[in-house]
Amino acid sequence: MKVKLMAGIAGLLVSAGLIVGGWLIYQYVNDAASLEYVMSDHYGERMVDFTLEDISGQSTAVSATSGKPKLINFWTSWCPGCQNEAEDLNKIYANYKNNIEIISINVTANDSMEEASAFLDEYNVQMPSLFDQDGIVAAQYGITAIPTNYFIRADGTILKITYEISESSADPLIKELLEEVN
Helix, strand or coil, rough: HHHHHHHHHHHHHHHHHHHHHHHHHHHHHHCCCHHHHHHHCCCHHHHHHHHEEEECHHHHHHEEHHCCCEEEEEEECCCCHHHHHHHHHHHHHHHHHCCEEEEEEEEHHHHHHHHHHHHHHHHHCCCCCCECCCCCCHHHHHCCCCCEEEECCCCCCCEEEEECCCCHHHHHHHHHHHHHCC
């Protein structure tokens, strides 16, 4: 009886420790200042050029030397944040497609072409969508969370890296990109 009681108490203490530890990790990871600090290490760096295929197999090159600012969105079909931002990204694309390059990249290495295609249809994604089937571009960009959005200046340097965006959070960044061009 005494052994069962001690085992029960030990189990409760371990459980409590795991819960507190998990909560502390969650607080650290979700601390915007911590994330901003980590991501800001890349601000001012030059973007990595890449070529990927769209759903029809057509290759598209994305280059730092195009002379246009860019918004590059990394996503997967199973990501709740990607689903949440899809409508806003469509609005952003409709508003700014003539002024900046807006590219959507499915990290297909963590998804499937079928599910990605269904996502594009379901959310009526209008912007060009490319497929990183082997995950090389996502790795080059250091993608560790989905969605991730890169705001890139016309000279190819990184202005800002964000996670899930909304139209209202993207507008000031896009306006800053456009002011630098004009």
